[in-house]
Amino acid sequence: MPADLAAAAGEGIARADAVSRTAGAHAEVIRAAAQDAFVAAWQDAMWVGVAVMAVLVVVVLVRGPEITPTTPTDDGAADSTGPASPGDGRRASHQESSPVRGPSRRSG
Numbered sequence: 001m002p003a004d005l006a007a008a009a010g011e012g013i014a015r016a017d018a019v020s021r022t023a024g025a026h027a028e029v030i031r032a033a034a035q036d037a038f039v040a041a042w043q044d045a046m047w048v049g050v051a052v053m054a055v056l057v058v059v060v061l062v063r064g065p066e067i068t069p070t071t072p073t074d075d076g077a078a079d080s081t082g083p084a085s086p087g088d089g090r091r092a093s094h095q096e097s098s099p100v101r102g103p104s105r106r107s108g
Contacts, residue, residue, distance in 0.1 A: 013038045 010016075016034030020027040 013034045016030055020030040020034070023030050
């Protein structure tokens with residue numbers, strides 16, 4: 001097969017298909033090689049995608065938000081094991097307690 005046809009076929013599956021139409025006796029070999037190369041590259045790309053998604057799942061599981069389910073009690077209020085809500089007198093473990101201060105006054 002001429003070098004210029006081989007170079008054109010190596011540029012992609014569409015070019016390889018176009019070259020195979022004019023390659024005569026080498027047409028099937030070119031078409032099969034191009035399809036095999038395309039599928040192999042596609043499979044590699046899919047495995048890279050799987051790896052990226054696996055890493056993202058681990059990141060979300062490790063660093064994602066903590067979900068604490070609340071269960072209603074008999075009187076309809078949330079159980080004390082649930083997250084704190086504003087005004088119920090409890091603080092969630094992730095909140096820091098800091099006093100609320102008004103404007104500072106300096107004597108001069």
